[in-house]
Amino acid sequence: MTSPSARLAELGITLPQVATPAGSYLPTARTGNLLFTAGQLPFVDGRLPATGKVGAEVSPEDAKEYARLAGLNVLAAIDSAVGLDAVERVVKIVGFVASAEGFTGQPGVINGVSDLMAEVFGEAGRHARSAVGVAELPLGSPVEVEAIVQVR
Template sequence: KDLAQRCGLNALAAVDSLVGLENVVKVVKVTGFVASAPGFTGQPAVINGASDLFGTVFGEAGRHARSAVGVAELPLDAPVEIELIVEVA
């Protein structure tokens, strides 16, 4: 969950550098990928780290559609990846 929150912070930094956080109207969708062992089913709880962050930063505008997917491996042995789609003004 902490690493998903860190991914969320990195995503917000990317958005800020491109368009400025002040121009975000809404967080539209978050897709989270979690490197998972066979039988692990807690991917949604892991991705809550990012979802909770977006709610804290944007309030109601941070509510979003979401997918949490378990995968065998991620590039560069990353434990978590977040994809973020935001609407900007």
């Protein structure tokens, strides 16, 4: 398969700048051959494209796109830390969805980031995953995504 960085170019994707931490933490932390990312919001040019709860103010379809955007921010953090081509496989994705009461479509929303990982890394992008509904997320974001990747 084509390298992840070449695959991004083929897809016409330019990674965003790594988001500045909004608190006392690092964008990534490495232990051995595992790299953990901090939770990433769907920032575009430093701003959230929407706020609110999925199933109320935000549609599930839009939230799926926001999960993909958060995934791009995850990729930017990984690229900044070790370079995307150092990734051997995506191990786990954890996705949080700010959910309106009764909304149970979290897995469909987080497919936005899961699909992105498969597009970029191929079979190595297939991963274990959690998709969790929560009451609130930082800054009113509808989604937040974090990843664990195995690196060389």
